[in-house]
Amino acid sequence: MIVKQIWTANSYRNFNYLIACPETGEALAIDPLDHEKCLRAAKDAGWNITQVLNTHEHRDHTGGNDAIVRATGAKILAHKNAKDKIPGMERGLGAGDVIKVGKTVELEALDTPGHTMSHICLLSHTDQPALFCGDTLFNAGAGNCHNGGHPSELYNTFAQQLSKLPSATLIYPGHDYIENNLRFTLDREPDNAQAAQMLRRLSGQDPNQAYVSTLDVETEVNTVLRLSSPTVIAKLREAFPELPEQPDPKTVFLKLRELRNKW
Numbered sequence: 001m002i003v004k005q006i007w008t009a010n011s012y013r014n015f016n017y018l019i020a021c022p023e024t025g026e027a028l029a030i031d032p033l034d035h036e037k038c039l040r041a042a043k044d045a046g047w048n049i050t051q052v053l054n055t056h057e058h059r060d061h062t063g064g065n066d067a068i069v070r071a072t073g074a075k076i077l078a079h080k081n082a083k084d085k086i087p088g089m090e091r092g093l094g095a096g097d098v099i100k101v102g103k104t105v106e107l108e109a110l111d112t113p114g115h116t117m118s119h120i121c122l123l124s125h126t127d128q129p130a131l132f133c134g135d136t137l138f139n140a141g142a143g144n145c146h147n148g149g150h151p152s153e154l155y156n157t158f159a160q161q162l163s164k165l166p167s168a169t170l171i172y173p174g175h176d177y178i179e180n181n182l183r184f185t186l187d188r189e190p191d192n193a194q195a196a197q198m199l200r201r202l203s204g205q206d207p208n209q210a211y212v213s214t215l216d217v218e219t220e221v222n223t224v225l226r227l228s229s230p231t232v233i234a235k236l237r238e239a240f241p242e243l244p245e246q247p248d249p250k251t252v253f254l255k256l257r258e259l260r261n262k263w
């Protein structure tokens with residue numbers, strides 16, 4: 001499996017992806033908003049885009065579909081419940097469905113509601129797994145729930161699925177928000193030395209050569225995965241004095257979301 005991360009350099013800071021089979025040159029494009037960059041990257045590498053996967057229905061993820069389909073005849077895949085929201089969708093995905101790319105690549109669909117209620121993450125079947133997580137998991141953060149999402153569903157997605165993936169899983173998010181998210185981590189957890197060190201190292205990084213984290217790294221720097229951190233809980237109590245002595249993780253998650261929305 002070859003992964004090409006494409007930085008769009010737009011104001012939404014989207015990352016698009018091409019996933020290619022090294023044997024056949026067939027490729028799947030994930031959320032190819034910047035269709036020109038995606039088509040050029042495929043051409044330069046000698047790949048044929050045969051499938052487009054939309055992680056969810058938001059326009060900054062689907063906006064390049066028509067141009068890619070016109071240029072390549074690729075088939076559009078997305079969550080099965082997105083069929084009325086994504087024009088031209090040909091394959092609806094549910095949990096556990098496998099997408100093949102060429103001869104060598106297998107990607108498993110995870111049904112990951114929360115950012116929207118029809119959001120798919122893809123997990124590669126490779127020695128070191130890779131997770132293409134759209135707007136669900138970001139580096140040091142998570143997607144908002146403002147446009148068709150639900151915070152408690154997002155919590156369940158993290159608690160029941162994403163946090164249980166192998167710790168070496170590579171994280172490929174739909175946007176480059178790492179700097180701002182690390183600042184939020186440090187706002188909530190000023191003693192998080194790893195987040196501070198990472199912010200120093202990655203401030204002003206070239207998103208064309210973006211740092212790729214793992215789930216293991218995220219558990220150190222992402223508040224969404226640090227719901228039992230004593231500092232996170234103590235700082236949260238400053239904002240929410242009624243917080244119980246031993247709050248359950250879902251309460252911590254939801255309160256952190258409230259603060260993040262106002263931050």
Ligand SMILES: [Zn+2]
Pocket residue numbers: 056058115135
């Ligand atoms: Zn979105």
